Amino acid sequence: MIPANFDYIAAKSLDEALSLLAKHKDDAKLLAGGHSLLPAMKLRLAQPKLLIDLGKIKDLSYVKEEGGQVRIGAMTTHFEIETSDLLRRVCPLLPETATNLGDMQVRNKGTIGGSLAHSDPAADWPAAVLAVDAELVLANPKGERVIKAGDFFVDLLTTALQPGEVLKEIHFATAKGRVGQAYLKVRHPASGFAVVGIAANLTLDPSGKCQSAGIGVTGVGLKAYRAGAAENALKGKSPDAKTLAAAAEHAADGVETNSDLFASGEYRKHLAQICTRRALETAVSRAK
Numbered sequence: 001m002i003p004a005n006f007d008y009i010a011a012k013s014l015d016e017a018l019s020l021l022a023k024h025k026d027d028a029k030l031l032a033g034g035h036s037l038l039p040a041m042k043l044r045l046a047q048p049k050l051l052i053d054l055g056k057i058k059d060l061s062y063v064k065e066e067g068g069q070v071r072i073g074a075m076t077t078h079f080e081i082e083t084s085d086l087l088r089r090v091c092p093l094l095p096e097t098a099t100n101l102g103d104m105q106v107r108n109k110g111t112i113g114g115s116l117a118h119s120d121p122a123a124d125w126p127a128a129v130l131a132v133d134a135e136l137v138l139a140n141p142k143g144e145r146v147i148k149a150g151d152f153f154v155d156l157l158t159t160a161l162q163p164g165e166v167l168k169e170i171h172f173a174t175a176k177g178r179v180g181q182a183y184l185k186v187r188h189p190a191s192g193f194a195v196v197g198i199a200a201n202l203t204l205d206p207s208g209k210c211q212s213a214g215i216g217v218t219g220v221g222l223k224a225y226r227a228g229a230a231e232n233a234l235k236g237k238s239p240d241a242k243t244l245a246a247a248a249e250h251a252a253d254g255v256e257t258n259s260d261l262f263a264s265g266e267y268r269k270h271l272a273q274i275c276t277r278r279a280l281e282t283a284v285s286r287a288k
């Protein structure tokens with residue numbers, strides 16, 4: 001339960017963090033809130049020789065709206081998202097997701113960027129960023145690249161981040177029109193992580209039909225995913241109870257489901273379908 005010896009540097013800027021990463025390569029690890037990395041180090045699952053702390057880089061912590069986009073710095077804590085007035089107004093899905101995440105200590109220290117970079121299959125943020133069709137800005141020594149959330153989660157604890165890259169920002173278009181959102185989670189009773197978590201983001205057209213749908217799913221497979229077949233089953237339709245139930249049946253289509261001592265793959269699939277229906281019903285009831 002004691003980590004292997006390591007050095008520690010608090011980077012003062014993103015550029016400094018990038019050049020430290022370039023210099024120390026695989027020997028170094030970025031430290032954000034430490035709520036996933038430090039437990040892994042204590043279990044000696046990770047043994048970095050150097051921790052590069054991003055915590056002092058103020059430029060990486062913000063929530064703002066600019067040019068029709070909501071922008072969130074990677075070092076923004078779960079608590080800052082939970083309590084952001086801007087997000088409560090323009091994208092309540094994110095504060096609602098944060099409220100469901102961990103406990104107060106975790107929310108005070110853990111960051112959205114750390115959670116996304118870690119890509120735990122039962123983490124909450126991946127479902128939410130998928131549902132709002134977010135893009136992620138990855139900084140590297142040569143500049144930046146932008147990747148869709150749908151392409152970022154590659155496999156269990158594996159993302160599209162390349163060696164030497166730092167996740168800098170998460171952004172997405174500010175929703176317009178009649179938008180309804182909801183996050184619904186079945187918690188594991190011991191860890192509090194998602195056995196299943198569903199993020200729903202619907203836009204209705206003026207006649208009340210579903211114009212666009214984003215459904216992010218976590219906990220079910222090795223990585224979070226968008227339930228594309230369920231989304232397609234909603235588009236252009238009136239979101240009545242029958243349509244929502246029929247769409248929700250597709251929540252785990254084509255997904256190899258996780259199975260463990262607590263929940264079999266079959267049970268997770270069933271939960272995904274039930275939770276998707278309920279999340280969609282709540283999202284529709286909130287669309288105004």
Ligand SMILES: Cc1cc2nc3c(=O)[nH]c(=O)nc-3n(C[C@H](O)[C@H](O)[C@H](O)COP(=O)(O)OP(=O)(O)OC[C@H]3O[C@@H](n4cnc5c(N)ncnc54)[C@H](O)[C@@H]3O)c2cc1C
Nearest residue numbers: 030032033034035036037102110111114115117123124167
């Ligand atoms: C008791 C407990 C309960 C929890 N419950 C939940 C829960 O219910 N739901 C949930 O989703 N999570 C939960 N978590 C995890 C929590 O959300 C963590 O905050 C999150 O997983 C990691 O974020 P962090 O900022 O702590 O990152 P860290 O632990 O510091 O880093 C995690 C990984 O990401 C890398 N990294 C960090 N920042 C960046 C960056 N900007 N660019 C590139 N790589 C980066 C690090 O090198 C490391 O490999 C829980 C944690 C604990 C300890």
